[in-house]
Amino acid sequence: MSGILIFSENNATALELLTAGLGLKATMNQPLCAVALAEEDAAALAAAGADKVILLKGRDWPEGYAQPIAELAAKDLAAVILIGGTARGKDIAAKVADGLDAGLVTEAQTIEIVDDKLQTTRLKYGGLAVASEATVLPAVVTVAPRTFDKATAAGGQGQIISLDTADGDPRVKVSDLCPIERQGVDIAAAARIVCVGRGLSQKEDLALAEDLAKALTAEIGCTRGIAEDYHWLPVERYIGISGQKVKPEVYLSLGVSGQVQHVAGIRDSKIIVAVDSNEKAPIFEAADYGIVGDLYEVAPLLTAAFKK
Ligand SMILES: Cc1cc2nc3c(=O)[nH]c(=O)nc-3n(C[C@H](O)[C@H](O)[C@H](O)COP(=O)(O)OP(=O)(O)OC[C@H]3O[C@@H](n4cnc5c(N)ncnc54)[C@H](O)[C@@H]3O)c2cc1C
Incomplete structure (x- = not known):
């Protein structure tokens, strides 16, 4: 069995995934690699317990990193890829699963490894039922923000490696970015x-x-x-x-x-x-x-x- 890879473009969510990933690491006994898009996020993940953090650079927008993440997961033979279930994360997760030809479990609430398979639970029918599912590895899993508490450990010595992925998909050109203007708080x-x-x-x-x-x-x-x-x-x-x-x-x-x-x-x-x-x-x-x-x-x- 191989390792765990986590990614969210939102660092608060990435630290929550780290908690889930460290739980898996305890049973899988395999390394945990995080992917980050900003230096301070990479440092936070390394300090909070990731064994290795790959700092990706060179693409115009987070969705552009789906292909490099899939390639990293394939190269590192990641068995479980946890992706933050934000709007962007869901898009990326589908592309990563496609790139790896792996199964995709969405909105998991609990994640375990049982008999070399990924065992997850998630709500169905708008929360009326809980589905318990076993998926063969490798598998991609999205986890909604705030499903797990943030990893709070400090002093971790995880290695940070920068990777330039400048050659994006030539079919996609980002001409402008217009953030949504929020009225009030989150x-x-x-x-x-x-x-x-x-x-x-x-x-x-x-x-x-x-x-x-x-x-x-x-x-x-x-x-x-x-x-x-x-x-x-x-x-x-x-x-x-x-x-x-x-x-x-x-x-x-x-x-x-x-x-x-x-x-x-x-x-x-x-x-x-x-x-x-x-x-x-x-x-x-x-x-x-x-x-x-x-x-x-x-x-x-x-x-x-x-x-x-
Ligand atoms: C695909 C789909 C997705 C949906 N997604 C969402 C969603 O994300 N979020 C969401 O909220 N809804 C969603 N809905 C709508 C949802 O089904 C309900 O219609 C909605 O939540 C009901 O809103 P409500 O409780 O404000 O109104 P109502 O159901 O009309 O309830 C009003 C309540 O107020 C009480 N009431 C009336 N007067 C008083 C009073 N003076 N004092 C005290 N109580 C009073 C009534 O007894 C009643 O219980 C979705 C529906 C569909 C089909």
Whole structure:
């Protein structure tokens, strides 16, 4: 059996992959190689426990590194290739798997080696079921951001090797890069979230949630309908299977029914508190604490209590 290779263009996610990779290394007893695109990222990965870090240079955009990553994996005979499940990472993972003629497992939540096969679990049907799958090696696996904690070790002596991969795909020419302008914070990284749903009757009532969020030092999130149908909040604030996946310490919902597509994005929250007037709302099945009541009465009471 051969080694482990990890890659994410986002270094926070790469450090999470390192945790998963070090777990595999403990059973596989094989070296762990990380791929980075920036010097400081390479240094962080080497310090946190990667045996070797390949610092790739020379391509215009992260997607351009799919082919060099596949070549590295083939050369190093990597048995398991972990790639951060960002939008770009998913694109790269598919190309790396194709380049290696290897299987691809997406959004894995647990990753082990059992009987020389990759054993993974991942959610299916919007989080209603857990699929447990065995895949022959080599295999490429995407792991969603925040699935694992970041590797925190320091003082590692991993070797850093720079590799220039300037000869990109001549069919692709990047003429301009326009970063998406975000309105507000990255909700996916918020430690506390007050999430509003269609239990709110009108846009002006968002003030209730904002007061509560202020008292809790939380960010405002929402369901898809609030962002995409009503346009009361920007789309980057909506949470769920097709929105942001969040992992806060506290998620508190106001008038959110808790349909499976929404709950898929919140189930990793540490504490889920739900306020809904319908005691049969599915959100109460996911919640640690539930308050059956009118949000227009409950939210101001909670705000006052948290202010104290
Ligand atoms: C392919 C697909 C992908 C989707 N992806 C997502 C996704 O990523 N994220 C997402 O959020 N949705 C997603 N959806 C939509 C999802 O199925 C639900 O329709 C949506 O989550 C419901 O939003 P809601 O809870 O705000 O509204 P509703 O389901 O209408 O619920 C409103 C809730 O408010 C309560 N309520 C009403 N008045 C009050 C009051 N005064 N006080 C307290 N409670 C009150 C009601 O009892 C109800 O439970 C997706 C759907 C599909 C088909």
